[in-house]
Amino acid sequence: xxxxxxxxxxxxxxxxxxxxxxxxxxxxxxxxxxxxxxxxxxxxxxxxxxxxxxxxxxxxxxxxxxxxxxxxxxxxxxxxxxxxxxxxxxxxxxxxxxxxxxxxxxxxxxxxxxx
Amino acid sequence: xxxxxxxxxxxxxxxxxxxxxxxxxxxxxxxxxxxxxxxxxxxxxxxxxxxxxxxxxxxxxxxxxxxxxxxxxxxxxxxxxxxxxxxxxxxxxxxxxxxxxxxxxxxxxxxxxxx
Numbered sequence: 001x002x003x004x005x006x007x008x009x010x011x012x013x014x015x016x017x018x019x020x021x022x023x024x025x026x027x028x029x030x031x032x033x034x035x036x037x038x039x040x041x042x043x044x045x046x047x048x049x050x051x052x053x054x055x056x057x058x059x060x061x062x063x064x065x066x067x068x069x070x071x072x073x074x075x076x077x078x079x080x081x082x083x084x085x086x087x088x089x090x091x092x093x094x095x096x097x098x099x100x101x102x103x104x105x106x107x108x109x110x111x112x113x114x115x
Numbered sequence: 116x117x118x119x120x121x122x123x124x125x126x127x128x129x130x131x132x133x134x135x136x137x138x139x140x141x142x143x144x145x146x147x148x149x150x151x152x153x154x155x156x157x158x159x160x161x162x163x164x165x166x167x168x169x170x171x172x173x174x175x176x177x178x179x180x181x182x183x184x185x186x187x188x189x190x191x192x193x194x195x196x197x198x199x200x201x202x203x204x205x206x207x208x209x210x211x212x213x214x215x216x217x218x219x220x221x222x223x224x225x226x227x228x229x230x
Binding site for chain 1: 149160221
């Protein structure tokens, strides 16, 4: 089945130690999104790629970076994780971003713990 | 700025009772509204979108621009409807460089349907 895959499902890192989360998709979608969801809060968009075009949200901390080496893969890099970065990180894809009623397809998420 | 409000964190009903999950939004432009659902141990997935004016799993939602609401309704709740429900708004075109197709989520409502 075509889908969005996130690895690992659970990631534990130490305070200040760089960590990379991975997302891959078999849907061949043009757009890939990264959301952060803290406990009992709404998912919040960090950034997205439209093909190779990177779009950062204005309030996304510089500590968060992303790479999209090809259509299928997208990575979230946290350069120096703090305790406040512990959250569920959701990857999503969509065919495009400027179509009415555009659906986003979500991965299962990676739960990040910072010790 | 876009904002989505779901006033109820928790909603409990009995099987067969009507259910309404409330959603209000704030957006100066023309919004696209969605309901996403997350069943236990499953990924976030689209339930329905206002543009389609469809009924999915017995659920309907009508966009009321006057009241800026997009409430989700079902006349007879089933136990399998128990899940987390998120209302989301997408700004198709943003001013000042905001993201096209960006989803802004509400806090979510946990619906529990008792037998």
